[in-house]
Amino acid sequence: MAYICPVSQTFLNMTIIIGAGISGLSLAYYLQKAGKPYLLFEAANRAGGYIKSVREEGFLLDTGPNSILCDAATEQLFKDLDIENQAIEANDVSKDRFIFKNGDYRALPSSPKTLLTSSFFSWKTKFKILGEFGNKTKAAPNETLAEFVARRFGDEAVDYALQPFVNGVYAGDCRQLLTDKTFPILLEYEEKYGSVLKGFAKNAGAGRRKSMNFRNGMQTLTDALFAQLDYVHLEHSVQSIEHLKDGRWHISISTPDGSTRQEYTDNLVITTPAPVAATLLANAFPQLAQALLAIDYPPMAMIHTAYPKDAVGFSLNGFGGLHPPKEGLFTAGSIWTSSVFEGRSPADKVLFTSFVGGVLAREQTFLSDKEILEKVDAELRKLYRISAQKPAYQRITRWQKAIPQYDKNLNAVYEYATEAEKNHLYLAANWYKGVALADCIRKGRELAASF
Numbered sequence: 001m002a003y004i005c006p007v008s009q010t011f012l013n014m015t016i017i018i019g020a021g022i023s024g025l026s027l028a029y030y031l032q033k034a035g036k037p038y039l040l041f042e043a044a045n046r047a048g049g050y051i052k053s054v055r056e057e058g059f060l061l062d063t064g065p066n067s068i069l070c071d072a073a074t075e076q077l078f079k080d081l082d083i084e085n086q087a088i089e090a091n092d093v094s095k096d097r098f099i100f101k102n103g104d105y106r107a108l109p110s111s112p113k114t115l116l117t118s119s120f121f122s123w124k125t126k127f128k129i130l131g132e133f134g135n136k137t138k139a140a141p142n143e144t145l146a147e148f149v150a151r152r153f154g155d156e157a158v159d160y161a162l163q164p165f166v167n168g169v170y171a172g173d174c175r176q177l178l179t180d181k182t183f184p185i186l187l188e189y190e191e192k193y194g195s196v197l198k199g200f201a202k203n204a205g206a207g208r209r210k211s212m213n214f215r216n217g218m219q220t221l222t223d224a225l226f227a228q229l230d231y232v233h234l235e236h237s238v239q240s241i242e243h244l245k246d247g248r249w250h251i252s253i254s255t256p257d258g259s260t261r262q263e264y265t266d267n268l269v270i271t272t273p274a275p276v277a278a279t280l281l282a283n284a285f286p287q288l289a290q291a292l293l294a295i296d297y298p299p300m301a302m303i304h305t306a307y308p309k310d311a312v313g314f315s316l317n318g319f320g321g322l323h324p325p326k327e328g329l330f331t332a333g334s335i336w337t338s339s340v341f342e343g344r345s346p347a348d349k350v351l352f353t354s355f356v357g358g359v360l361a362r363e364q365t366f367l368s369d370k371e372i373l374e375k376v377d378a379e380l381r382k383l384y385r386i387s388a389q390k391p392a393y394q395r396i397t398r399w400q401k402a403i404p405q406y407d408k409n410l411n412a413v414y415e416y417a418t419e420a421e422k423n424h425l426y427l428a429a430n431w432y433k434g435v436a437l438a439d440c441i442r443k444g445r446e447l448a449a450s451f
Contacts, residue, residue: 021049026444053217
């Protein structure tokens, strides 16, 4: 697997990739598929980055991303990797999302009919939403998601639909995240159709994406990519990067045996987390390095908790329950994991995946593991009317730097990234042009095609 490419061959049309998470693996895969030379270096002893699946006491846990929204290109990748038969689609019940409001979980309206008949939103908000078709307002520069949604749908939609969703996807604050960086499709529909709802109606069914996982967890995907690669090197830590006068890049790498390896390349691609990228680029591109250090990565804890099924006095027919900050709960919400995908827990148990922390609740992650586990257990037992005195199983996974925030700090990164590309330095990571797994795969595919 760890092929040592002669130095003379690294001079011509070579691409060196730093980081073997989903972005680096995808890029390397598509380069290899196209017959283009590359080397991939990863400091850790495993590939996959944050994507990791664990089997423990009869439970299957994803301790990073829980699923992937698949478009046609991603499903084709599954076929090419021969893992399509291992992929599983989320159960139908997962189409229903629940929001905790006024003391109970309530289904979020998902159609015009349920919007009108449900008591989830006030009539004032209903009229605001229905009137969005005729809303002639336009986005201002650097408009946040909260500003966009409040302008078109009202403040209640921000507090009880947008913010819980943003908590779940970004662990973020919708009053800080930029619309053009997070959901540019909203601006596109507003500009093209004069209405977001009209845009969604016009494009209904186009490019429908499925929520998928695998029979053995999300790590199946990164393991399959890794197994295909011929030129990937684990436990190879990049020590320095230098941009040479002739335009090439010189990379100094420490190897497992303690020696230092020197490589030269035409194209250099950074796919590591932003803080690591900042350290690597501190000398070669200090302005970009400083911009990368400003990216906010809030801490977060993921807690898997299981109970006997017959002890739960609540119907878990849905994707999960999200908690608006206004409701004052400890967790940001929980995925009803055993309801969403098959094979996640024993048949007589139910499994919750709960989230603590994020931008709006950083201080909660300062608690000890024991305190967090106890608070999550107590909240779950109260909210879901669970009669069991303690969980059948519980596990905490901490991410000190969880999800990069697509806020105003990213503007400088985008600006310097454009300059970097003129020198054949490229960025392909979840902090640049899309945080989702499918985005990372797409960026790798498109970048490989451009070389």
